[in-house]
Amino acid sequence: AQSVAQPEDQVNVAEGNPLTVKCTYSVSGNPYLFWYVQYPNRGLQFLLKYITGDNLVKGSYGFEAEFNKSQTSFHLKKPSALVSDSALYFCAVREYNQGGKLIFGQGTELSVKP
Amino acid sequence: KAGVTQTPRYLIKTRGQQVTLSCSPISGHRSVSWYQQTPGQGLQFLFEYFSETQRNKGNFPGRFSGRQFSNSRSEMNVSTLELGDSALYLCASSPYWGSSYEQYFGPGTRLTVT
Numbered sequence: 649a650q651s652v653a654q655p656e657d658q659v660n661v662a663e664g665n666p667l668t669v670k671c672t673y674s675v676s677g678n679p680y681l682f683w684y685v686q687y688p689n690r691g692l693q694f695l696l697k698y699i700t701g702d703n704l705v706k707g708s709y710g711f712e713a714e715f716n717k718s719q720t721s722f723h724l725k726k727p728s729a730l731v732s733d734s735a736l737y738f739c740a741v742r743e744y745n746q747g748g749k750l751i752f753g754q755g756t757e758l759s760v761k762p
Numbered sequence: 763k764a765g766v767t768q769t770p771r772y773l774i775k776t777r778g779q780q781v782t783l784s785c786s787p788i789s790g791h792r793s794v795s796w797y798q799q800t801p802g803q804g805l806q807f808l809f810e811y812f813s814e815t816q817r818n819k820g821n822f823p824g825r826f827s828g829r830q831f832s833n834s835r836s837e838m839n840v841s842t843l844e845l846g847d848s849a850l851y852l853c854a855s856s857p858y859w860g861s862s863y864e865q866y867f868g869p870g871t872r873l874t875v876t
Contacts, residue, residue: 680861691766691852691867699862738805747859748795749818752805 650675652741654753661729661760669724669756671739680742681722682750683713685735692738698722709733729760763789766868768853774874780841783871787834787855793817794836795865796828799850808851811836812859840873848875 651674661667673679680699684692696707703715713724722739736757740750767786775781787794795818796808807820811830828838834855840847850872854865 682864684867689869691869692854694864694866697862697864740805742861744861746861747812747817748793748810748854748856748861748863748865749807749820750795750797750805750865751807752797754804 650741650743650751652739652751652753654737654739654756656756657754658757658759661758663731663760663762664728667726667729667733667758667760669737669739669758671722671724671753672720673722673739673741674720675741675743677744679720679722680744681713681715682740682742683707683711683722683724684738684740684752686738686755687735695724729758731760731762734758734760766853766855766866768851768868768871770871771869772872772874774876775843776876777843777845779843780839781843781873782837782839783851783853783873785836785838785853785855785868787836787853788866791855791857791866792834793856793859793863794830794834795854795856796836796838797852797854798822799852799870800848805852808838810859817859843875845875847873849873 683695698715739753793812795810810818830836850870854867856863
């Protein structure tokens with residue numbers, strides 16, 4: 649069965665420093681991987697996705713993610729964190745031929761301090 | 763383009779009652795998915811509709827049902843409400859049914875069951 653793990657409930661970063669939010673996955677075939685962000689009392693906003701091709705994926709708001717097949721990981725990164733990046737981040741996986749069904753990780757709370 | 767809209771935004775119901783939530787997808791989007799978000803279980807997939815047909819279903823009891831209309835708008839219904847149904851219900855749309863498409867989420871309906 650497909651699953652996603654986000655090993656850190658919370659990540660604390662100083663503004664201007666690089667940030668990494670970790671995600672590992674388990675699927676039976678080739679994975680389709682996604683990152684979403686949720687601000688308080690809001691729905692989820694799409695950041696980026698990996699379907700195939702280049703292992704480094706660039707997305708919205710300066711975020712990028714690196715797909716590592718051997719480590720089954722898809723970590724979210726940003727070179728320089730902003731206070732406004734503070735939010736709840738979700739990694740999600742989808743299997744081929746499962747349509748839109750997303751399996752989400754438990755989420756990681758990112759806190760960026762000035 | 764207007765985003766995904768959900769109505770109502772907030773709802774308070776009593777145990778045993780039933781409730782209907784509505785979702786209007788982004789114009790031109792034909793696939794609609796529903797998710798339940800709770801602090802304990804996180805984000806869980808409920809079901810997905812495309813061209814008025816349910817294409818996928820999560821592991822929820824039969825009290826949870828949905829439908830999609832010819833204009834792609836969708837409704838979900840929960841009958842015989844239980845306290846554990848209190849959650850944020852999120853609707854998401856995508857252009858077509860398929861694993862490579864990202865989903866765009868609405869702001870959610872906050873359901874409280876007393």
